[in-house]
Amino acid sequence: MRGGGGGWMGAERSLGGLPRTHGLRNGYYGDDWKGPVKIDRAQVRRVLSYFSPYWAQWLVIFVCIGATAGLGVLPPLLVRGILDHAIPTGDIRQLHRLVGGLVGLSLLVNLIGVLQNYLNARVSQRILFDLRNQLYRHLQRMSLHFYTTTRAGEIVSRVNNDVAAVQSVATGTLIGIVTNTLTVAATLIVIFGLDWRLALMAVLVVPTFVLPTRVVGRFRHRLSRQTQERQADLLAFMQERLHIGGMLLTKVFGQASADANAFETRNRDLMELNVRQAMAGRWLFMCLSTISVAGPALIYWYGGYQAIQNQLSVGTIIAFVAYLTNLYRPVAQLASVYVDVLGAMAVFERIFEYLDTRPEVEDRPDAHVLATTQGHVRFEAVSFAYPTGAEDPGDEPQASRPQHSPQGLALRDVTFEIRPGERVALVGPSGAGKTTVTYLLPRFYDPTSGRITLDGHDLRSLTQESLRAHIAMVTQETFLFHASVRENLLYARPDATDRQIEAATRAAHIHDFIQSLPQGYETVVGERAFRLSGGEKQRLAIARALLKDPRILILDEATSNLDATSEYLIQEALETLMRGRTALVIAHRLSTILTADQILVLDGGRLVEAGRHEELLQRGGLYATLYHQQFSNVVATATRARG
Numbered sequence: 001m002r003g004g005g006g007g008w009m010g011a012e013r014s015l016g017g018l019p020r021t022h023g024l025r026n027g028y029y030g031d032d033w034k035g036p037v038k039i040d041r042a043q044v045r046r047v048l049s050y051f052s053p054y055w056a057q058w059l060v061i062f063v064c065i066g067a068t069a070g071l072g073v074l075p076p077l078l079v080r081g082i083l084d085h086a087i088p089t090g091d092i093r094q095l096h097r098l099v100g101g102l103v104g105l106s107l108l109v110n111l112i113g114v115l116q117n118y119l120n121a122r123v124s125q126r127i128l129f130d131l132r133n134q135l136y137r138h139l140q141r142m143s144l145h146f147y148t149t150t151r152a153g154e155i156v157s158r159v160n161n162d163v164a165a166v167q168s169v170a171t172g173t174l175i176g177i178v179t180n181t182l183t184v185a186a187t188l189i190v191i192f193g194l195d196w197r198l199a200l201m202a203v204l205v206v207p208t209f210v211l212p213t214r215v216v217g218r219f220r221h222r223l224s225r226q227t228q229e230r231q232a233d234l235l236a237f238m239q240e241r242l243h244i245g246g247m248l249l250t251k252v253f254g255q256a257s258a259d260a261n262a263f264e265t266r267n268r269d270l271m272e273l274n275v276r277q278a279m280a281g282r283w284l285f286m287c288l289s290t291i292s293v294a295g296p297a298l299i300y301w302y303g304g305y306q307a308i309q310n311q312l313s314v315g316t317i318i319a320f321v322a323y324l325t326n327l328y329r330p331v332a333q334l335a336s337v338y339v340d341v342l343g344a345m346a347v348f349e350r351i352f353e354y355l356d357t358r359p360e361v362e363d364r365p366d367a368h369v370l371a372t373t374q375g376h377v378r379f380e381a382v383s384f385a386y387p388t389g390a391e392d393p394g395d396e397p398q399a400s401r402p403q404h405s406p407q408g409l410a411l412r413d414v415t416f417e418i419r420p421g422e423r424v425a426l427v428g429p430s431g432a433g434k435t436t437v438t439y440l441l442p443r444f445y446d447p448t449s450g451r452i453t454l455d456g457h458d459l460r461s462l463t464q465e466s467l468r469a470h471i472a473m474v475t476q477e478t479f480l481f482h483a484s485v486r487e488n489l490l491y492a493r494p495d496a497t498d499r500q501i502e503a504a505t506r507a508a509h510i511h512d513f514i515q516s517l518p519q520g521y522e523t524v525v526g527e528r529a530f531r532l533s534g535g536e537k538q539r540l541a542i543a544r545a546l547l548k549d550p551r552i553l554i555l556d557e558a559t560s561n562l563d564a565t566s567e568y569l570i571q572e573a574l575e576t577l578m579r580g581r582t583a584l585v586i587a588h589r590l591s592t593i594l595t596a597d598q599i600l601v602l603d604g605g606r607l608v609e610a611g612r613h614e615e616l617l618q619r620g621g622l623y624a625t626l627y628h629q630q631f632s633n634v635v636a637t638a639t640r641a642r643g
């Protein structure tokens, strides 16, 4: 899937032939990425930095592991004592002591295990907690560009699945490495102490474990990464289709069976991958198990030979064979440590990929807080192109910032001024750049060239938060959270009192309606709850904006036709909302245009005309044409009705 790879990757490509995940990785880095094949030291250090705040807990965990490994070498020695001393000498008391020791040891080791598991769970969950928080906060800072180029399901999958995978993979790997190393070390010390020739024989088998494991390592690593990606892909697909909007489309266009097939293909792909992942390396492990039988056989053969000559006790042979399990199992696991670390790195890497994606719009280090504003806005020779490339991964040079193609300018050299309290109407054909103008003011994007000022401050010198605190936006599509009406309103101003809320909803002509809802202000609204009509949602949005009480208002008037009552109510509400504020309106209503202090006419990203209604109409340019197209019949009807 990742292009140009070796044999199995080629097979992989023919397996699905699917459209790729349109996520960050593919969208941003192209198709030639093959994942890590080596462990990168800097990356390891970065991963460990998530573990280091909890060093005290880790220390206790490692002490527990050390104690377990140390105690683990004792039981075979006790068994040897039973076989070589207690039984031959008929010492019943010694027998009792040794057997009691065996049971006691096991109890102690298990108790330590409980403590270790508890600490382990706490620390690893704490690391997940930190990672999830960090990721969420980071994602909040990402610009609109990120959200328009990344599928929602993919983002959710990373925050959820990838972070969860950290626990099993990363902490499991770390604990595994320490446990196995200590166990091997302790066992080696004891067996060389017991009989160095037998020990040497046991150790000779070890290299046969280590060498083949590396071969399987990369294979398993790539499979695991692919599985993660496919899972994200499947999730994104489901979130898009099994969603009210997607399902509506599916039904209306009769695409149910095509979608089911597309789902099945993705699903099958994931299934095959999972099976392959489950089987990856199984052959190797089968060989390893077979080899590990060779060790005891050698011990029985050579030890038996020595015992016959009375040079070795039976107890020592039995103890030795017991030690072999202590030795081979951890060695086999350590042999695949490379695989495990790569796997853990892969999981972290997917998370780091997001964390390293730098938001396009960032506060400058010296950005200052704009405490109050008059609402005096200037666009000075502003040109803007929507970014086409990747957001900048942090460690890349500046040159790789998103590309802005000069041909694709959404705004070209736009200059205008909005004095405090003015109402400005943006008009122009669809695609002229009206929405883009409204996106630049709250800094959803920064201009490609030129600058925008508020009260004389370049927007880029202000903190985003303080800038946006003075701006409210009412868009055509009102988004409501799945929460009560009250909670949706409070989102604009968490400390608003009931009286303030009611004042806002009354001014927005929505109070009576809310009261008539089944649970009044506590009625849960949103996509999957009580669905409000377009007009009701808009009035709620207006109330929300009123509650925020901003100095600057950005308004995208609805184009959808509302019934006369709704239309009237909204118009009234908007009048209240705009009063005394600097207002930038994408105007579709005649009344807004007629009452505007200034009309800006955009065409193809250029500001082609500016002025008041009468002037522009007289000029007979684009505005006059648009006006006649859109409103002449409205005006005629109105005049006739009046006459």
Ligand code: ADP
Residues within 6 Å of the ligand: 148, 386, 387, 410, 428, 429, 430, 431, 432, 433, 434, 435, 436, 437
């Ligand atoms: P209007 O609001 O006047 O209809 P817009 O400001 O939405 O126009 O769009 C201006 C131009 O920018 C259009 O050519 C549009 O296709 C383009 N555009 C809008 N949004 C994006 C985006 N996210 N990425 C790339 N181009 C965009």
